[in-house]
Amino acid sequence: MSIPAFSLEGKVAIVTGGSRGIGRTLAVGFAEAGACVALAARGVAELKATTQEITAQGGKALAVPTDVTNSTQVSEMVERAAKEFGRIDVLVNCAGGAGRTPMIPLLDMSEEAWDAILALNLKGVYLCCRAVGRVMVEQRSGSIINFSSGSATRPVVGQTHYCAAKAGVNHFTRVLAAEWGRYNVRVNAISPGLTATRSTKEGLGPLYEKYAKAIPLGRAGQPEDMLGVALLLASEASAHISGVIIPVGGGPE
Amino acid sequence: MSVPNFSVEGKVTIVTGSSRGIGKALALGFAEAGASVVLAARTVSELEANAQEITAKGGKALVAPTDVTDRAQLSEMVQKTVKEFGRIDVLLNVAGGAGDRQLRPPLEITEDFWDELQDRNLKSVFLCNQAVARVMVEQRSGSIINISSMSGTKPVAYEAAAGAAKAGVNQLTRALAIAWAPFNVRVNAIAPGLTLTARATRGLGPELVEKYSKDIPLGRAAQPEDHLGPAMFLASDASAFITGIIIPSDGGPQ
Numbered sequence: 001m002s003i004p005a006f007s008l009e010g011k012v013a014i015v016t017g018g019s020r021g022i023g024r025t026l027a028v029g030f031a032e033a034g035a036c037v038a039l040a041a042r043g044v045a046e047l048k049a050t051t052q053e054i055t056a057q058g059g060k061a062l063a064v065p066t067d068v069t070n071s072t073q074v075s076e077m078v079e080r081a082a083k084e085f086g087r088i089d090v091l092v093n094c095a096g097g098a099g100r101t102p103m104i105p106l107l108d109m110s111e112e113a114w115d116a117i118l119a120l121n122l123k124g125v126y127l128c129c130r131a132v133g134r135v136m137v138e139q140r141s142g143s144i145i146n147f148s149s150g151s152a153t154r155p156v157v158g159q160t161h162y163c164a165a166k167a168g169v170n171h172f173t174r175v176l177a178a179e180w181g182r183y184n185v186r187v188n189a190i191s192p193g194l195t196a197t198r199s200t201k202e203g204l205g206p207l208y209e210k211y212a213k214a215i216p217l218g219r220a221g222q223p224e225d226m227l228g229v230a231l232l233l234a235s236e237a238s239a240h241i242s243g244v245i246i247p248v249g250g251g252p253e
Numbered sequence: 254m255s256v257p258n259f260s261v262e263g264k265v266t267i268v269t270g271s272s273r274g275i276g277k278a279l280a281l282g283f284a285e286a287g288a289s290v291v292l293a294a295r296t297v298s299e300l301e302a303n304a305q306e307i308t309a310k311g312g313k314a315l316v317a318p319t320d321v322t323d324r325a326q327l328s329e330m331v332q333k334t335v336k337e338f339g340r341i342d343v344l345l346n347v348a349g350g351a352g353d354r355q356l357r358p359p360l361e362i363t364e365d366f367w368d369e370l371q372d373r374n375l376k377s378v379f380l381c382n383q384a385v386a387r388v389m390v391e392q393r394s395g396s397i398i399n400i401s402s403m404s405g406t407k408p409v410a411y412e413a414a415a416g417a418a419k420a421g422v423n424q425l426t427r428a429l430a431i432a433w434a435p436f437n438v439r440v441n442a443i444a445p446g447l448t449l450t451a452r453a454t455r456g457l458g459p460e461l462v463e464k465y466s467k468d469i470p471l472g473r474a475a476q477p478e479d480h481l482g483p484a485m486f487l488a489s490d491a492s493a494f495i496t497g498i499i500i501p502s503d504g505g506p507q
Binding site: 003004006029032033174175177178179180181182184186216217218221222224225227228229231232236237238239240241242243244246247248249250251252253 | 256257259282285286427430431434435437439469470471472475479480481482483485486489490491492493494495496497498500501502503504505506507
């Protein structure tokens with residue numbers, strides 16, 4: 001019997017939202033685990049800094065400035081990654097977030113606010129899965145990891161838009177898993193609970209400490225806490241797992 | 254930044270139901286990965302054969318014949334483990350199953366059959382968790398993994414009794430996780446789908462196995478070894494911030 005391998009040696013991964021927060025941690029962690037990583041995000045300076053960090057440590061990384069809500073840019077992202085590395089084994093859809101004003105009572109929620117959150121968190125996932133999926137389906141192999149959130153299942157007052165988007169990501173993940181299983185392409189999601197990123201702390205303000213106190217394991221999550229489950233889902237150790245949503249939140253969801 | 258530690262090297266691991274099927278595969282896999290494994294189940298001859306297989310490859314195994322529905326025997330299992338190894342790091346609750354694995358129309362379920370299934374699949378999980386957690390809570394460390402089933406969430410008419418028990422295992426897992434989180438004891442579950450153990454293939458028959466396998470998105474039923482990946486993940490430090498979750502290991506949504 002062979003022990004499951006949690007390695008990504010020789011694999012090629014695209015990580016959207018790879019310039020900051022959880023995405024950055026995953027990109028650096030995947031490179032350390034042996035993967036060639038294409039980092040896609042909007043902030044060019046941060047993207048270049050993270051890419052340099054990876055190559056300075058001996059890893060292989062490519063910076064691909066991308067707005068995941070733009071289908072042309074997403075197509076170009078996939079073309080560039082495939083051209084540089086020859087194949088795509090893993091897609092991590094980490095680009096997302098609740099923005100600078102994460103809490104908006106519905107009656108005050110403009111159409112622009114709704115559209116922006118849905119575009120970034122749900123449509124971006126669809127666009128990236130479609131573009132990368134074409135390559136993976138052709139290869140008859142691949143692993144897609146979407147990022148959900150505790151907000152997908154918990155009623156967070158003031159976040160109807162973000163919660164709806166993340167709930168959408170959950171079911172999209174399951175349906176796509178059912179659709180692409182026949183091509184040996186697995187689709188799963190990670191659902192972080194409260195995580196100590198700069199954007200989360202800024203967005204929640206005083207609510208952050210209140211939520212952190214309620215976590216069973218006694219602390220908020222760190223981006224590093226997401227790396228283990230991401231490596232599980234990206235690697236052959238999860239070869240029979242598809243369509244699952246794994247909460248990483250220090251307690252049940 | 255350090256790569257997460259998926260290793261179970263040196264972890265003292267009790268595996269119930271380790272005489273056959275999924276339990277045997279997990280016990281052998283953990284031993285090969287360096288864990289010290291305590292084999293707990295009813296059939297001594299099978300346990301001893303598995304222990305020999307482990308030690309022949311240089312691994313560490315201790316046989317602890319145990320009926321997981323018997324509180325006194327569970328207490329002995331725990332004491333024997335602590336006496337031999339000094340600690341308990343991981344508990345894999347695999348003992349259980351749908352009896353003869355035959356599908357049973359609910360009107361034909363006898364009270365005895367119902368009780369047997371609840372005892373073996375739900376009550377035993379509670380008793381095992383309790384017995385081992387007493388040690389883990391004292392240690393302020395430990396990882397418990399309950400093997401549930403797809404039948405705990407996907408309703409199958411003729412698996413009503415087993416399904417009810419497994420749904421109970423899921424909720425028990427979540428409640429215990431909250432209770433013991435302050436002591437750094439994590440409790441999670443894996444929910445396998447159709448797995449080609451001898452008992453499953455015998456109970457369902459080749460036609461049903463083929464029919465069910467066709468419904469699986471990844472195109473095949475599981476081998477027992479397929480569940481080793483999520484089990485090692487949940488047992489190791491790589492899942493240090495994860496507790497109270499159920500990971501389906503079933504080849505995709507059906």
